[in-house]
Amino acid sequence: MEWKPNRHSHLTIHQQIVNWIKQRIQSGEWPIHTKLPTQRKLAEAMGVNRSTIVNAIEELVADGILSTRVGDGTYVSNNSWNVLIKDIHPDWEKHISSSIYEPNFQTIQLINEYEQRENIIRLGTGELSPDLLPTAVLQRSLQNVPLTARDIGYSEPKGSRQLRHALSRYATKRGIHATPDSIMIVSGALQALQLISLGLLEPGSTVFQEAPSYLNSVRPFQSAGMRIVSLDKENRDNRLPDQIISMKGKKQSLFYTVPTLHNPTGSIMSLDERRELLQICAYQQIPIIEDDVYHGLAFGKTPPSLKSLDSDGQVLYIGSMSKTLSPGLRIGWVIGPEPVIDRLADIKMQTDYGSSAFSQQIARHWLESGLYEEHIDQLREQLKRRADFVEEILQLRYNSIATWNKPAGGFYIWLRLHEPLVNKALFLKLLKQNVLINPGYIYDAKDFYHIRLSYAYASFEQLETGLNILYEAIAEGTS
Amino acid sequence: MEWKPNRHSHLTIHQQIVNWIKQRIQSGEWPIHTKLPTQRKLAEAMGVNRSTIVNAIEELVADGILSTRVGDGTYVSNNSWNVLIKDIHPDWEKHISSSIYEPNFQTIQLINEYEQRENIIRLGTGELSPDLLPTAVLQRSLQNVPLTARDIGYSEPKGSRQLRHALSRYATKRGIHATPDSIMIVSGALQALQLISLGLLEPGSTVFQEAPSYLNSVRPFQSAGMRIVSLDKENRDNRLPDQIISMKGKKQSLFYTVPTLHNPTGSIMSLDERRELLQICAYQQIPIIEDDVYHGLAFGKTPPSLKSLDSDGQVLYIGSMSKTLSPGLRIGWVIGPEPVIDRLADIKMQTDYGSSAFSQQIARHWLESGLYEEHIDQLREQLKRRADFVEEILQLRYNSIATWNKPAGGFYIWLRLHEPLVNKALFLKLLKQNVLINPGYIYDAKDFYHIRLSYAYASFEQLETGLNILYEAIAEGTS
Ligand SMILES: Cc1ncc(COP(=O)(O)O)c(C=O)c1O
Ligand SMILES: Cc1ncc(COP(=O)(O)O)c(C=O)c1O
Numbered sequence: 030m031e032w033k034p035n036r037h038s039h040l041t042i043h044q045q046i047v048n049w050i051k052q053r054i055q056s057g058e059w060p061i062h063t064k065l066p067t068q069r070k071l072a073e074a075m076g077v078n079r080s081t082i083v084n085a086i087e088e089l090v091a092d093g094i095l096s097t098r099v100g101d102g103t104y105v106s107n108n109s110w111n112v113l114i115k116d117i118h119p120d121w122e123k124h125i126s127s128s129i130y131e132p133n134f135q136t137i138q139l140i141n142e143y144e145q146r147e148n149i150i151r152l153g154t155g156e157l158s159p160d161l162l163p164t165a166v167l168q169r170s171l172q173n174v175p176l177t178a179r180d181i182g183y184s185e186p187k188g189s190r191q192l193r194h195a196l197s198r199y200a201t202k203r204g205i206h207a208t209p210d211s212i213m214i215v216s217g218a219l220q221a222l223q224l225i226s227l228g229l230l231e232p233g234s235t236v237f238q239e240a241p242s243y244l245n246s247v248r249p250f251q252s253a254g255m256r257i258v259s260l261d262k263e264n265r266d267n268r269l270p271d272q273i274i275s276m277k278g279k280k281q282s283l284f285y286t287v288p289t290l291h292n293p294t295g296s297i298m299s300l301d302e303r304r305e306l307l308q309i310c311a312y313q314q315i316p317i318i319e320d321d322v323y324h325g326l327a328f329g330k331t332p333p334s335l336k337s338l339d340s341d342g343q344v345l346y347i348g349s350m351s352k353t354l355s356p357g358l359r360i361g362w363v364i365g366p367e368p369v370i371d372r373l374a375d376i377k378m379q380t381d382y383g384s385s386a387f388s389q390q391i392a393r394h395w396l397e398s399g400l401y402e403e404h405i406d407q408l409r410e411q412l413k414r415r416a417d418f419v420e421e422i423l424q425l426r427y428n429s430i431a432t433w434n435k436p437a438g439g440f441y442i443w444l445r446l447h448e449p450l451v452n453k454a455l456f457l458k459l460l461k462q463n464v465l466i467n468p469g470y471i472y473d474a475k476d477f478y479h480i481r482l483s484y485a486y487a488s489f490e491q492l493e494t495g496l497n498i499l500y501e502a503i504a505e506g507t508s
Numbered sequence: 509m510e511w512k513p514n515r516h517s518h519l520t521i522h523q524q525i526v527n528w529i530k531q532r533i534q535s536g537e538w539p540i541h542t543k544l545p546t547q548r549k550l551a552e553a554m555g556v557n558r559s560t561i562v563n564a565i566e567e568l569v570a571d572g573i574l575s576t577r578v579g580d581g582t583y584v585s586n587n588s589w590n591v592l593i594k595d596i597h598p599d600w601e602k603h604i605s606s607s608i609y610e611p612n613f614q615t616i617q618l619i620n621e622y623e624q625r626e627n628i629i630r631l632g633t634g635e636l637s638p639d640l641l642p643t644a645v646l647q648r649s650l651q652n653v654p655l656t657a658r659d660i661g662y663s664e665p666k667g668s669r670q671l672r673h674a675l676s677r678y679a680t681k682r683g684i685h686a687t688p689d690s691i692m693i694v695s696g697a698l699q700a701l702q703l704i705s706l707g708l709l710e711p712g713s714t715v716f717q718e719a720p721s722y723l724n725s726v727r728p729f730q731s732a733g734m735r736i737v738s739l740d741k742e743n744r745d746n747r748l749p750d751q752i753i754s755m756k757g758k759k760q761s762l763f764y765t766v767p768t769l770h771n772p773t774g775s776i777m778s779l780d781e782r783r784e785l786l787q788i789c790a791y792q793q794i795p796i797i798e799d800d801v802y803h804g805l806a807f808g809k810t811p812p813s814l815k816s817l818d819s820d821g822q823v824l825y826i827g828s829m830s831k832t833l834s835p836g837l838r839i840g841w842v843i844g845p846e847p848v849i850d851r852l853a854d855i856k857m858q859t860d861y862g863s864s865a866f867s868q869q870i871a872r873h874w875l876e877s878g879l880y881e882e883h884i885d886q887l888r889e890q891l892k893r894r895a896d897f898v899e900e901i902l903q904l905r906y907n908s909i910a911t912w913n914k915p916a917g918g919f920y921i922w923l924r925l926h927e928p929l930v931n932k933a934l935f936l937k938l939l940k941q942n943v944l945i946n947p948g949y950i951y952d953a954k955d956f957y958h959i960r961l962s963y964a965y966a967s968f969e970q971l972e973t974g975l976n977i978l979y980e981a982i983a984e985g986t987s
Contacts, residue, residue: 051847092690093821093845106820141857145664159657167660171650178638181646181836185624211571216695220860247858341585342572357660357865366572368530378620379726381699385864386836 033075039146042077046085054094054105065095065103136456136471137246143465150495153467154486155292155352155440161411161485162355163404167391174387174394184383186374188214188362192389195396196348196362203324204337205346207364213374216359216384218322218349221373222249225283225318225345228376229369230255235282237273237315241472241479243292244285259473270309282315289331290323290439293472293481297437300332307335311343322349322361325405327438328413342366350392352440353405359384360392412438415484415492422496430503440485443469449477450506464498512554518625521556525564533573533584542584544574615935615950616725622944629974632946633965634771634831634919640890640964641834642883646870649879653869663862665853667693667841671868674875675827675841682803683816684825686843692853695838695863697801697828700852701728704762704797704824707855708848709734714761716752716794720951720958722771723764738952749788761794768810769802769918772951772960776916779811786814790822801828801840804884806917807892821845829871831919832884838863839871891917894963894971901975909982919964922948928956929985943977 034045053059065071068086072079086103089095096106143149180189187193193209200207215221222244230236232254238244240259251257258276260269273284286306288298298306310317319335336346342365349361363373377383395401416436423433423442431446451468459466469479480499487495513524532538544550547565551558565582568574575585622628659668666672672688679686694700701723709715711733717723719738730736737755739748752763765785767777777785789796798814815825821844828840842852856862874880895915902912902921910925930947938945948958959978966974 088687090819091685091687093818094847096820141665156662159661162657162660164655164657164660168653168655171653171655174647174650176643176647176650178641178643181641181643181834182638183635183830183835186620206570208567208570216860216864219858223859249858339572340569340575351662351861355660355865356662356861359860359862359864368573379698379728380702381695381838381860382830382835383838385695385838385867386834387866387870388864391866 034077042081043085043088046075046077046081047088050085050089051094059105061105063105065105067102136453136468139456139460140465140467140471143460148463150464150491150498151483151486152464152492152495152499153481153483154465155467155481155483156356156486157352157408158486158488160488161408166400166404167355170391170394170398170400173398174390176387176390180390181386184386184389186378186383187212187370188374188384189386189389189393192393192396193362195393196364199396199401200348200364203321204333205364211364211367211370213363213370213377214384214389215361215363215377216381217351217356218320218347218361219247219249220359220377221347221361221363222247222285222318222320224363224373224376224380226250226255227380228373230281230283233278235276235278237276237282237284239286239291241293241469241476242285243287243320243472245473246471250285269306273309273313273315277313277315282313283318284310284315285318285320286335287320287323288335289321290327290437290441292323292439293441293467293469293479294443295434295436295439295441296443297327297331303332303335303338307338307343311341317344319344319346321346322352323439324348325353326409326412326440328409328416329437331438336364342369345369350395350401353408354392354395354401358388358392360388409438412440412485415489416442418489419482419484419492419496422493426496426500430500430507436484440483442482442484444480444482445478446480446503448507450503451477451480455502455506458502459499462498462502464495464502466499513556521560522564522567525554525556525560526567529564529568530573538584540584544582544584546581615932615947618935618939619944619946619950622939627942629943629970629977630962630965631943631971631974631978632960632962633944634946634960634962635835635965636831636887637965637967639967640887645879645883646834649870649873649877652877653866653873655866655869659869660865663865663868665857665862666691666849667853667863668865668868668872671872671875672841674872675843678875678880679827679843682800683812684843687846690843690846690849692842692849692856693863693868694840694842694856695860696830696835697799697826697840698726698728699838699856700826700840700842701726701764701797701799703842703852703855703859705729705734706859707852709760709762714756716755716761716763718765718770720772720948720955721764722766722799722951724952725950729764748785752788752792752794756792756794761792762797763789763794764797764799765814766799766802767814768800769806769916769920771802771918772920772946772948772958773922774913774915774918774920775922776806776810782811782814782817786817786822790820796823798823798825800825801831802918803827804832805888805891805919807888807895808916810917815843824848829874829880832887833871833874833880837867837871839867888917891919891964894968895921897968898961898963898971898975901972905975905979909979909986915963919962921961921963923959923961924957925959925982927986929982930956930959934981934985938978938981941977941981943974943981945978 032049034042038045068079068082072082086095090097093106095103097103144151144154190209192214193212196212197207197209226249233256235256235258236250237258237260239262242259244250256278260272262269288303290297317335321334336344345363345365347361347363350358363370419442431444433442433444436442456466456468467481469476484492511528513521517524547558547561551561565574569576572585574582576582623630623633669688671693672691675691676686676688705728712735714735714737715729716737716739718741721738723729739751741748767782769776796814800813815823824842824844826840826842829837842849898921910923912921912923915921935945935947946960948955963971
């Protein structure tokens with residue numbers, strides 16, 4: 030036994046010992062019924078106090094991983110969960126570990142892990158900075174949130190009727206005419222995608238997406254066994270319509286798109302492109318999922334939503350308050366043909382009996398009182414100021430190594446390096462310097478040119494420091 | 509065209525017309541591109557004003573089901589969703605329409621539908637009456653709910669750390685020692701079951717349950733393709749251990765149980781039964797899901813929870829505030845071995861990015877301030893009063909036709925008729941008289957003897973009226 034805890038690690042000694050023991054077990058090194066070395070031996074070998082060992086073992090006993098027999102030492106439990114954990118849901122596991130997704134997936138796990146830490150500069154986080162969240166106003170508004178006994182019971186399948194009324198009015202400003210019956214409430218846009226994947230598609234269906242795509246970083250469709258086809262919007266030799274026709278399989282298909290302030294590129298689809306997409310998909314009988322979660326955050330005017338151009342119930346529209354008000358609300362909505370909405374609502378009920386009534390009442394209050402739109406107007410200006418700040422830094426230092434488009438709103442700049450340097454090594458190198466980036470390959474596994482910069486999360490100071498560290502890291506790679 | 513709307517229906521004329529048109533389309537009678545009769549003809553045939561037709565058509569156009577071409581009438585849309593809806597998720601559909609589940613499923617759908625109506629006496633609803641919800645106290649408490657910017661952002665995978673701390677302390681009172689790391693927050697207990705089914709079991713795994721079972725009314729495992737095996741606890745010729753051994757398949761298994769205040773029977777498993785179950789399952793390597801959502805509502809002392817008797821991490825424990833505080837909160841929790849919790853939390857993040865931060869902060873505040881336990885103490889007394897009231901009525905009128913056990917807490921009395929009269933006909937007959945019951949066959953497809961009575965929902969007056977109507981309906985069946 031050679032291992033000793035590392036005194037310079039960010040983890041406590043206790044945590045390191047617990048992790049190390051778990052790893053021995055998970056790796057199969059210490060199979061079920063293994064007797065552990067005595068506490069004294071462990072303490073000596075690791076160079077720690079015996080009480081530290083006692084504490085670590087106690088935690089693992091409480092978790093059912095070890096068990097102690099009085100007067101007879103400590104054993105690896107005969108723990109049925111260990112058996113399950115090893116051999117769970119093979120499709121899922123296969124997915125996680127299939128060669129293309131592995132580096133992708135590991136990077137996403139690292140991002141999730143490091144986002145929990147303090148002192149990390151998050152250059153790519155797709156979330157509003159704590160400064161930009163209207164925490165105090167939200168707190169004060171709680172006093173005025175209307176609650177009746179009916180509201181806080183189990184909900185109707187489609188969610189609070191009053192909230193759906195408020196959303197129906199709000200949607201008309203986006204040119205969408207929807208009755209409350211064709212609107213359902215979900216716990217964020219991600220849940221909407223999850224429900225669509227469970228409720229409208231059979232395994233083996235085709236989901237078309239634009240490359241690069243947000244979907245690659247969350248994969249609600251992949252884990253349900255869908256066939257994901259990435260279409261290249263920029264390819265002039267092989268236009269979108271032709272790609273769709275050639276790639277359409279025999280099973281059902283869907284087209285998933287973020288036409289307004291696309292994640293990760295920040296781009297906005299033109300009116301002509303929107304019309305063309307609707308036309309092709311109508312002709313091919315391919316329903317469209319319009320993910321519009323960044324709506325309201327454009328710095329200038331935007332073309333009408335696909336849903337507002339849709340006269341045949343071809344489009345299923347998804348909105349959310351996560352990017353505009355608070356991700357913690359977990360309030361999103363889906364607008365579409367009533368039978369589709371009914372179907373999704375039915376599945377939602379079977380999944381979680383509806384979304385938080387409190388969140389729904391808060392969302393309703395913010396829409397009805399006008400607080401929501403007031404807030405978005407201010408937020409947009411603050412995002413614009415942040416975008417300008419980042420662009421200035423880019424103009425000063427990055428012109429020789431990268432290109433980018435002027436941000437049109439939302440959170441992101443899709444920075445393209447002249448050379449394919451954005452690989453896992455760069456990601457890890459930056460992590461060592463406490464800078465977290467979202468590399469392009471999470472959104473398109475073959476892309477080593479791009480970084481998704483977000484001006485929404487880090488502070489001005491962090492943005493400046495982070496972009497300087499990033500520049501140096503790239504420059505070292507180029508030379 | 510013979511059909512006319514029914515002036516005596518509970519539906520409006522408008523809604524009836526909309527439904528009728530939809531049905532023509534869904535049944536394939538009016539396929540895509542069908543031209544509808546003119547508005548004048550429709551109005552004449554149905555005997556309604558032309559404006560009524562115009563409104564109905566407008567709604568269907570807004571929903572994408574019909575489209576109008578100027579000067580050329582109304583058509584059935586070329587609507588790709590129609591195609592999807594018809595042919596969705598065949599496994600699911602097969603399930604819904606498989607012969608055993610059909611009447612079961614239709615009854616559940618009717619219950620869900622009629623629960624939304626006014627003036628229905630709900631004799632079986634598994635939900636607290638609006639009177640029993642602490643609406644005003646909840647409303648006032650919102651002022652004191654602590655919110656920080658961090659709280660209302662995207663959450664940690666396992667949910668709010670402070671809430672998990674509070675739950676860790678709360679669980680010790682139940683004899684469960686769990687660190688915050690081995691606790692995760694879910695959006696209600698149903699979501700916990702859903703996550704277990706997605707994340708820990710492969711299709712074809714066996715889920716053991718007690719017959720009758722709450723699971724039959726929600727089926728989170730069935731829709732994911734699990735094999736459900738119902739065990740008969742009462743069978744003296746074939747004891748539980750033998751049943752488990754003979755029914756265990758080659759794939760993974762789980763045992764799902766509600767040992768304390770079982771739904772639908774209201775029974776409490778004795779300490780000996782608990783010990784025996786743990787032993788068999790440990791020996792057979794079958795993990796146990798302990799669903800403890802009625803905890804706190806027992807009128808007397810209860811044996812310790814399975815989880816508190818479990819020294820090997822064999823039990824995954826589920827709690828919830830739906831039955832004790834407010835279903836609209838959508839706050840539940842899972843306690844178990846840390847690797848299992850990590851796995852489930854990971855899947856939860858991929859499903860909906862965590863539960864409402866507002867609900868989590870409210871739950872935390874109620875636990876930390878002691879409001880939660882104070883409230884439960886009062887609630888228990890009110891439920892006891894309701895239970896006594898219902899029992900008195902039963903004693904007076906039902907002795908000659910049925911048997912039941914004295915309620916030990918929670919919401920339910922599992923009424924057993926002397927004769928197998930509880931079929932769909934009885935259910936529908938009562939519905940006509942505005943009385944909604946939960947027949948036993950939703951919980952055990954072969955059971956036509958039982959009714960799940962709930963004293964938690966209807967008012968005292970409604971309970972009395974409803975039980976009288978129920979008595980008459982049964983008496984008519986017997987004579
Ligand atoms: C394009 C897009 N869709 C959906 C989501 C998920 O949003 P929600 O928090 O509403 O689930 C995000 C957030 O990252 C996003 O960028
Ligand atoms: C035994 C049992 N488990 C779980 C649930 C679901 O509870 P929740 O509202 O927390 O999802 C119920 C509610 O009907 C129940 O009776």
